[in-house]
Amino acid sequence: MEQAGFIRNAWYVAGWSKDFEHKLTALRILGEDIVFYRGADGAPVALEDACPHRKLPLSKGRLTGSAVECGYHGLTFDGTGACVRAPTQEDMIPKNAKVLSYPVEDRYGLLWIWMGDRAAADPAKICPVPNFDDPSWGKTPGGTMDVPCHYLWIMDNLLDPSHVAWVHVSSFAGAGTDDGALEIEALAEGVLVSRWIYDCSPPPYYADLVRFSGKCDRLQHYECRLPSVAINKSVYTPTGTGGPDKSLPSEAYINISYNFMTPVDDDNSRYFWFQHRNTEPDDEEISQKMFAGAKLAFEEDREVLAHVHTGMANRKTPYINLGLDAGAARFRKLVERRIESEG
Secondary structure (H helix, E strand, O other): OOOOOOOOOOEEEEEEHHHOOOOOEEEEEOOEEEEEEEOOOOOEEEEEOOOOOOOOOHHHOEEEOOEEEOOOOOOEEOOOOEEEEOHHHOOOOOOOOEOOEOOEEEEOOEEEEEOOOHHHOOHHHOOOOOOOOOOOOEEOOOEEEEEOOOHHHHHHHOOOHHHHHHHOOOOOOOOOOOOOOOEEEEEOOEEEEEEEEEEEOOOOOOOOOOOOOOOEEEEEEEEEEOOOEEEEEEEEEEOOOOOOOOOOOOOOEEEEEEEEEEEEEOOEEEEEEEEEEOOOOOOHHHHHHHHHHHHHHHHHHHHHHHHHHHHHHOOOOOOOOOHHHHHHHHHHHHHHHHHHHHO
């Protein structure tokens, strides 16, 4: 279960776009310290958070227009990482006075950062969100949560539809979530674990959201994509209308939870999410209620995963795997292969 390193040639979420302004913001991503800001034109910038002179964090300096000035001796760097001013030796900027810069991109209300080879940083590789701009779809507010565990424990959890029966009793649990057969599908860039559960009552979280009466057929769709994106889709249809070989009826309720994990380091992760539904696009009360319910469930996950991280790191006896871990094991293998290919 040990995982060395991180996938670097990939887009990760640095944070919500609205939270990055014309000021210095220090973050740690993939074990690297980075300073973010928006230049005078509003364009986002991400630089290595260390002046090359004595490694004082640039985030301890100040912005001057679209450049950042070190708070120790005033070395000033533009958005490309090049030194554009050396106040103590104005006529001789050191040739090696430069810092790393990282490609960044605003999309879907999120600021994304590419941590690897700049030449490979194609914005088209950012995880797509279908229907994001469709006015008939509703969105919840975006959430952020720090989780004191390695990001792959979170990915394992998001490829495990069964844990809801015990961890989320008051929200996502329901008939069939504890013992229903799971289907596992290998994707080009990830893994999908899913199952249809038939003729059941909606779980507590969805009881007031589904817009038809009576029991339902329920799809649990748990999909993880490289490097660390999880797409959890819940679909509810009237009993007898659901199933892998059937088209969804017009009254089908669809809720998609987009979950983005950003590794901070080996022991900490930052979790970003929002939910996207095919109903009530303008109902703010529903959006807030869904957000609150999801946040409560994710806090339940956080408590469990913090203990899992500590327990596995300090285990005194061997661990075991269950059949439900098959999807997570496949995803971990994909991660391992990608890291090896970058090495």
